[in-house]
Amino acid sequence: MSVAVAVPERVVRRRVDAERGLRGALLGLFALFLWVFLAWPMAQIVWRSLHDNRGAFIGLGNYVRYVSTPAIGVSITNSLGVASVAMAVTVALAFVYAYALTRARIAGRGLFRLVAMLPIFAPSLVSAIAFVYAFGNNGIVTRQTGFNVGIYGAKGIVLAEVFYCFPHAMLILMAALAAADARLYDAAAALGASRVKTFMTVTLPGVKYGLMSACFVVFTLVITDFGVPKVVGGKFSVMATEIYNQVIGQQNFTMGATVSVVLLIPAALACVIDRIVQRRQYALVSSSARPLAPGQGRLTNALLFGYCALVAAAILGIYAVIVGASLVTRWPYNFAPTLKHYRFDTIGGYTPLLNSVGVAALTAVVGTVITFAGAYLVEKSRTAAAGVLYMLALLPVAVPGMVLGLAYIFVFNAAGSVLNRLYGTLAILVISNLIHYFTVPFLTATTSLKQMDAEFENVSASLGVPFYRTFWRVTVPIALPSIVGISMYFFLNAMVTLSAVVFLVAPGTELAAVAVLLLDDAGESAQATAMSVLIIGIGLLARLVYWALLRGVTRRTQAWTTATQEPTSTA
Amino acid sequence: MVRWALTLLVLLLAAAAPAGAKDTVVIYTALEPEQITDYMKAVNKTLPNLDVKMLRLSTGDISARFMAEKDNPQADVIWGVGATNVMVFKNAGLLEPYAPKGLARVQPLFRDKDATPSWVGIDIYMSAFCFNTDVAKKKNLPKPESWADLTKPVYKGEIVMPNPASSGTGYLSVASILQRMKEPEGWKYLDALDKNMAEYTKSGSKPCKDTASGERAIGISFEYVAMKMKKDGAPVEMILPKEGSGYEMEANALTKKGKSNAAAKEFLDWAITDEAMSLYSKYFAAVSVAGFPVPEGLPKDISKVVYPNDFDWSAKNRDRILAEWAKRYQK
Numbered sequence A: 001m002s003v004a005v006a007v008p009e010r011v012v013r014r015r016v017d018a019e020r021g022l023r024g025a026l027l028g029l030f031a032l033f034l035w036v037f038l039a040w041p042m043a044q045i046v047w048r049s050l051h052d053n054r055g056a057f058i059g060l061g062n063y064v065r066y067v068s069t070p071a072i073g074v075s076i077t078n079s080l081g082v083a084s085v086a087m088a089v090t091v092a093l094a095f096v097y098a099y100a101l102t103r104a105r106i107a108g109r110g111l112f113r114l115v116a117m118l119p120i121f122a123p124s125l126v127s128a129i130a131f132v133y134a135f136g137n138n139g140i141v142t143r144q145t146g147f148n149v150g151i152y153g154a155k156g157i158v159l160a161e162v163f164y165c166f167p168h169a170m171l172i173l174m175a176a177l178a179a180a181d182a183r184l185y186d187a188a189a190a191l192g193a194s195r196v197k198t199f200m201t202v203t204l205p206g207v208k209y210g211l212m213s214a215c216f217v218v219f220t221l222v223i224t225d226f227g228v229p230k231v232v233g234g235k236f237s238v239m240a241t242e243i244y245n246q247v248i249g250q251q252n253f254t255m256g257a258t259v260s261v262v263l264l265i266p267a268a269l270a271c272v273i274d275r276i277v278q279r280r281q282y283a284l285v286s287s288s289a290r291p292l293a294p295g296q297g298r299l300t301n302a303l304l305f306g307y308c309a310l311v312a313a314a315i316l317g318i319y320a321v322i323v324g325a326s327l328v329t330r331w332p333y334n335f336a337p338t339l340k341h342y343r344f345d346t347i348g349g350y351t352p353l354l355n356s357v358g359v360a361a362l363t364a365v366v367g368t369v370i371t372f373a374g375a376y377l378v379e380k381s382r383t384a385a386a387g388v389l390y391m392l393a394l395l396p397v398a399v400p401g402m403v404l405g406l407a408y409i410f411v412f413n414a415a416g417s418v419l420n421r422l423y424g425t426l427a428i429l430v431i432s433n434l435i436h437y438f439t440v441p442f443l444t445a446t447t448s449l450k451q452m453d454a455e456f457e458n459v460s461a462s463l464g465v466p467f468y469r470t471f472w473r474v475t476v477p478i479a480l481p482s483i484v485g486i487s488m489y490f491f492l493n494a495m496v497t498l499s500a501v502v503f504l505v506a507p508g509t510e511l512a513a514v515a516v517l518l519l520d521d522a523g524e525s526a527q528a529t530a531m532s533v534l535i536i537g538i539g540l541l542a543r544l545v546y547w548a549l550l551r552g553v554t555r556r557t558q559a560w561t562t563a564t565q566e567p568t569s570t571a
Numbered sequence B: 001m002v003r004w005a006l007t008l009l010v011l012l013l014a015a016a017a018p019a020g021a022k023d024t025v026v027i028y029t030a031l032e033p034e035q036i037t038d039y040m041k042a043v044n045k046t047l048p049n050l051d052v053k054m055l056r057l058s059t060g061d062i063s064a065r066f067m068a069e070k071d072n073p074q075a076d077v078i079w080g081v082g083a084t085n086v087m088v089f090k091n092a093g094l095l096e097p098y099a100p101k102g103l104a105r106v107q108p109l110f111r112d113k114d115a116t117p118s119w120v121g122i123d124i125y126m127s128a129f130c131f132n133t134d135v136a137k138k139k140n141l142p143k144p145e146s147w148a149d150l151t152k153p154v155y156k157g158e159i160v161m162p163n164p165a166s167s168g169t170g171y172l173s174v175a176s177i178l179q180r181m182k183e184p185e186g187w188k189y190l191d192a193l194d195k196n197m198a199e200y201t202k203s204g205s206k207p208c209k210d211t212a213s214g215e216r217a218i219g220i221s222f223e224y225v226a227m228k229m230k231k232d233g234a235p236v237e238m239i240l241p242k243e244g245s246g247y248e249m250e251a252n253a254l255t256k257k258g259k260s261n262a263a264a265k266e267f268l269d270w271a272i273t274d275e276a277m278s279l280y281s282k283y284f285a286a287v288s289v290a291g292f293p294v295p296e297g298l299p300k301d302i303s304k305v306v307y308p309n310d311f312d313w314s315a316k317n318r319d320r321i322l323a324e325w326a327k328r329y330q331k
Helices: A002-006 A009-049 A061-068 A070-103 A109-121 A124-135 A140-145 A154-178 A182-190 A195-206 A208-224 A227-232 A239-249 A253-282 A298-327 A351-380 A384-398 A401-412 A418-422 A426-436 A439-450 A455-462 A467-496 A512-521 A525-557 B002-016 B033-046 B059-068 B083-091 B133-139 B168-181 B185-196 B206-212 B223-231 B262-270 B274-280 B311-316 B318-329
Strands: A328-330 A334-337 B023-029 B050-056 B077-082 B119-132 B159-162 B197-201 B218-222 B236-239 B247-255
Touching (some): A009 A253, A009 A351, A009 A401, A061 A070, A070 A208, A070 A239, A070 A253, A070 A298, A109 A154, A109 A298, A109 A467, A124 A140, A124 A154, A124 A227, A124 A298, A124 A525, A154 A227, A154 A298, A182 A195, A208 A239, A227 A512, A239 A253, A253 A384, A253 A401, A298 A328, A298 A525, A351 A439, A351 A467, A351 A525, A384 A439, A401 A426, A418 A426, A426 A467, A439 A467, A455 A467, A467 A512, A512 A525, B023 B262, B033 B050, B033 B262, B033 B274, B050 B059, B050 B262, B059 B083, B077 B083, B077 B119, B077 B168, B083 B119, B083 B168, B083 B247, B083 B311, B083 B318, B119 B168, B119 B206, B119 B223, B119 B274, B159 B168, B159 B185, B159 B206, B168 B185, B168 B218, B168 B247, B168 B311, B168 B318, B185 B197, B185 B318, B197 B206, B206 B223, B218 B223, B247 B262, B311 B318
Parallel strands (some): B023 B050, B023 B077, B159 B218
Antiparallel strands (some): A328 A334, B077 B247, B119 B218, B119 B236, B119 B247
């Protein structure tokens, strides 16, 4: 009551009302954004799947036809099959690697981590192209050893997907393995448990949520990816390529929509379970836990080092193939060095690459602002409407990019719509990236907001400081490391994404990742790898800038804490 | 950061706005990228007032995009897209009849029969096999001479061809086989061919390029890419099948957009000039205006090596054939 003595109550109430109005208006804007660019396009997809190509309502007719066509139905089991196998292999491989990096004292951990991150910097199909160069019918390994792996088909898809998904699983597992309570290990040692027993009863249960999370992320990545099956799938059809065949090959847009909706189901399921699991994870490490110091027996250390060296060498080998193939005249017949593949005459020179950098930078800036401000508004206004928005913000992670791209054609090129102005511009590419990668940054922002003491707001409010000033002066500086991480996440993904934008590029708005796909389609694999090398280079450069920024930011604003956050999954 | 974002946004809007001084023409094409580079040099010199914005995709992709956008067409001009696809556009009412300047020089076979044609052909290309002699030696494969040879068990898993749904080259081969052998015999042949097929690729040039890199032994592609790979030093030979190659015409058309577009017409006029034809003739077995030379290594008179194509039949039966094809081989 003492505050009210200084300022007349009437004035306080008016200001509080105005603030509440502003807050509501901003929340409304956020809701409008999610409605126009996410909910409405998704509704269109579902709506189209219930109609035939002439626009007549046929209920579930398309779905009946879909599951009853044996050739198409096969793609469902194929997709589930490769996704499951790739998931098991990736998580197993990544677990040992992450374990070595977090729990053992081995040399070169920083380097191992960096090398394992490499596949994140390139579009998925690049790993497939590299595997063809190495293990294809006429790949160098095949030629040297005379042993043909038989890469075209399920085997090749699994191989290339494991390579592509490895860093995603590794990052999640590293985070999970890092959060261990040393007291449990002391207790196990005191009780005389063997190392194997300790591993089975302490280590594994401790990271079970991380393991599940990694499984789901990899599963979703594989089942929604179409770059890899496109290149090494051979005659093996999966759901993601099936959408492409229906839409592009047969111009059957309603069937494309139908496959899309079916593809939503496993991805959405994986995502829901993942969210439940994540919520439990938070409570796992209690505040009185003592961090575990890394350390293993000498033999274990040596074995783990050997394993990491092997995996890192394999990854570097694949990258060497990509760089090498881009620099020789005609792989594998003429190894004379040349730079001619870097001229990109046939696709208009460097325009696609510049477009990509521009789109990625814009996605990073606009995406960071929208996700962070959105997360803030949703977090601070505890209403039912905000709850709905929260659920909506979680949806994109389950939406395959191709589905989003298809939906955008339906919505943004309808006759007489005001949204048509966006079609064929770079802006629509930015927006589709924003939505496609919305969930993870949104959750990162939410988590970092939750970690902040609500007292900041309460104190500010009672001192009569409007919420937006508190947001700008207190919240943003505290969360700056997360914010930098979010913008990095948007940038890197926007550089390499393919699935949504492949439907949306227009004359003048070509993108580098799409150029890789088109060049490979046209059989210009050398130019495709050259473009990939440039994409990877820009990604690494951005990563360098990120580290520098993070260090600067941390030194200036995070003196009070030790933890920094970075979004880990790219699902 | 806010200011930075604003600056970028302004730049973006500026980039999205029309170029102003020049006349913009949006072109959708399925011509090979390396040819386009060559043609565009001439276009930029002869028509400096045009600001050409081009989307280049494979025949199937570009057609799907064009059909998907039919409620609000983006393209002004279709340039060098398979005639069978362009006929489908015409039937869907998406084209504006237009007689480009110099139409009289175009041979009758190469144009829409209407007085004011909805489409005008520019070139003919035909199916050809690429054969990697290096791979053949290693695997002891005889050289195939005919379509019939390709079904021999010795070639199992060694052949690639384009998917007829996405590639014009793929469709012309399938259509030609079905016209020559008639249904259902033609389908029986395709069943046998499917048994040897390693993969159906999306684009028409990819089978030959995969053959050139030694990934495959035999690729069913078209004549130009086969010649090109050979010239580039890949160990490949071009084979024109004994029974006759399939062939397809590539055509230009004007999009129906409700407003007249002078720049689009200007481009269509240029696209059948002697300048354009002499450039096309570097790459194709035949062009639509008579009297241009044939590329080295190709037969002087293509009528001797092709099986005559009934374009109307190909266009009319396209949906049915592709559906049947997908049912049989897409799994």
